[in-house]
Amino acid sequence: MSDAATMSPGGRALNNSLVMTARSLRLSSRNVDAVFTSLMLPIMLMLIFVYLFGGAISTGTGEPYVAYVVPGVLLLCAGFGSSGTAVSVNEDMKGGIIDRLRSLDVAGAAILAGHVASSAVRNVVSTVLVLGVALLIGFRPTPTLPGALAAAGLLLAFIIAISWLAAAVGLLTGSPEAAGAFSFFMMFLTYPSSTFAPIATMPSWIHGFAYNQPVTPVIESLRGLLLNQPVGTDPWVALAWCGGILLVAVGLSGRLFRNRTA
Amino acid sequence: MSPERPLEVADPERRTRAISAIGLEKSYGRGDRRVKVLDGIDLTVERGTVFSLLGPNGAGKTTAVRILATLADADGGTARVAGYDVRTQRRQVRRAVSLTGQFASVDEKQTGEENLRMMARLGGLSRPAARRRAAELLERFDLTAAGRRLTGTYSGGMRRRLDLAAGLVGEPEVIFLDEPTTGLDPRSRQELWRVVRDLSAGGSTVFLTTQYLEEADQLADRIAVLDGGRLVAEGTAAELKSRVSGHRLDVVVADAAAYERLAPLAVQRSADTLTLGLPTDGTATRVRALLDEIDPERRDVVSFTVHSASLDDVFMALTGRAKTTKEPTHV
Ligand SMILES: Nc1ncnc2c1ncn2[C@@H]1O[C@H](COP(=O)(O)OP(=O)(O)O)[C@@H](O)[C@H]1O
């Protein structure tokens, strides 16, 4: 009765990944609280920084503070959004659903790909919302068309890389609560970067880390591309980081998945 | 397929049996914390029959089932399920079997129908075919009315039925059920028993694990008793029961000396109350004879009561010792 036998292995993997993505999106749509929280926090942070602290922060760019802070908020938002992935992967591993999926011969990669793809969809939606709010409070980006596409592509690459990293964290942690702490990790990665203030204004002992961690080149690239300013090699460094994180996360999560289901 | 292995030459019927396992072994943990969970298990299940693996908590039932369903690898031994080798032909085995585990294997935040449609799509059905299959299964398991509710709102019995239905989207030849009625109320248990009988009547092979002698007795053509990772008995329910006395005589003895003297014969012991439980068939003749035998002077036994045998007594009769409730011994 089943077409599974006649489907090519690639076709089956794609079919299964799509079904798992649809599942994951459906589950997110029924967990609006969590999605809403992961969206509200970055937007609140943006409003707080723009209206409360923004006046005190000199970015040295001549742009209004909102233009400075938006790229970082987009990343923060992606970080919070993907911590939902860590939680759902962790919850999946605790229940009987993984055994059922494996006995239907669904590969671990398809299960994780479903989580990551739905995380990407959620994050695209929240990115649009954050940009909407930013426009309302005076953000006026001036990208060229290629610049806008490059920014979108880079942000998507970042989202996918850290979503897959979040999936690995979900496999690594023992409880959904611990998995949820991934959002703190993302917060502590964005604060010592040029998210809210130029790194040059921070104490010098942190410069080495702040300049050379993955979030900074992504933010610098997005800021440059959105405001149509020169970006130098930042986009390439950023892409290399995303590719490296993705590679490590995919390898690590594959290993962890096998270990946890052996 | 690879050329014949010696085992297959020795036993060509292995290919046609629903399940045939030889010498399955599995250990968990590392170093001196390594625990042998399965210690050389042989199993044979004929097509179209109901087979029950009976054993207390921690006996290794889930481990055995997961190995047979290809979800875990054995450390030693071989197994063929539905004619395929669980190690080298994993994919074919997975297509031919389904496993409904001890824990819920459906999403609480999806409706019953959505869960089933998802499983059917993963089984390779097209969208419309998956919808039809889901509707069929809901109907068959009496869940049509609940099909559009989130499964988080289902009762325990409904959840188990949906779990079972989810395992049947691919029309498996061999159905594994791991403790399908543990935690269910008596009515839901009866309903599940009916479902298992229907599956069997429909020609499927059912392999179920249970902690309840009665359940194995009610459903299974053959029963294997697993204890501490070893099979301690195998046969039909009638055969097993003939090896068990069926009742237990509890005697309260007069003093510690009598207690020490009689303790080796007992299935159950309680030193505090000086009570010992002895296996018997419950007939007046045998009870009288047993009392005379253990207390010829008629001064050690103070009082007695007769109970019908529990699973503990069955284990005592089969293993010669009390049911292990602790973890298996370290190896
Ligand atoms: N993944 C595992 N890691 C370590 N020990 C395990 C694992 N799975 C099962 N065990 C141990 O193996 C023994 C048998 O477990 P199990 O097969 O679940 O028994 P049953 O299903 O009969 O209750 C138990 O002592 C359990 O603690």
Ligand SMILES: [Mg+2]
């Ligand atoms: Mg079990």
